[in-house]
Amino acid sequence: MTERRIDVFFYGLFMDAELLRRNEVTPAEPRPAHVDGFQLRIGQRATLIPSSGARAYGMLFALTHAELERLYSGPGLEHYRPEGVLARTLDGGDCPALCYNLREAPSNDDRNPEYAARLQGVLSNLGFPAEYVASVA
Numbered sequence: 001m002t003e004r005r006i007d008v009f010f011y012g013l014f015m016d017a018e019l020l021r022r023n024e025v026t027p028a029e030p031r032p033a034h035v036d037g038f039q040l041r042i043g044q045r046a047t048l049i050p051s052s053g054a055r056a057y058g059m060l061f062a063l064t065h066a067e068l069e070r071l072y073s074g075p076g077l078e079h080y081r082p083e084g085v086l087a088r089t090l091d092g093g094d095c096p097a098l099c100y101n102l103r104e105a106p107s108n109d110d111r112n113p114e115y116a117a118r119l120q121g122v123l124s125n126l127g128f129p130a131e132y133v134a135s136v137a
Helices: 017-022 065-071 113-125 130-135
Strands: 005-010 028-042 046-064 080-089 094-102
Touching: 005 028, 005 065, 005 080, 017 046, 028 094, 028 113, 046 065, 046 080, 046 094, 046 113, 113 130
Parallel strands: 005 094
Antiparallel strands: 005 046, 028 046, 028 080, 080 094
């Protein structure tokens, strides 16, 4: 019997399916999506913070619980916690999903330009809106 898959919304480098595969995760059902009411914040890594009127873009994938445990047990990822979000696929469908966020948002002066540049590349390769890609800093 195969383990049940659940939808997960990724907004950082884990939007890259190849990166997931290198982490022994088999992403299924890839769908570009966004969540409203959240803003992307980049410190050493990315997180989403609640922000009225904001929108964050990302990818929905179906993963197993075992894959999520393996993925978020990596160095630096243990501070992320799952929370429920309502993602909207770019074709207009709503999808409840898990989304992993930091317990505490990075400070405004905490920056990682290398991470931001890599994230811009992933967002651009996935075809997200140019203005959103440009806003990632």
